[in-house]
Amino acid sequence: MKKKFFRFLAKLNKKILPSFTKKEVDLSKASKLQMALFAYRLWVTKNALD
DSSP states (O other), X not given: OHHHHHHHHHHXXXXXXXXXXXXXXXXXXXXXXXXXXXXHHHHHHHHHHO
């Protein structure tokens, strides 16, 4: 159940949230909002793969 939820969130994030790798954003120079979005996407992806 938990894994399905995170997989759904990962698919939703892929469609809605921006991709920082495609935009070639340097994470050392990213804003706090960009870092928060990156951390959120990383957390969702990690939980979807567990």
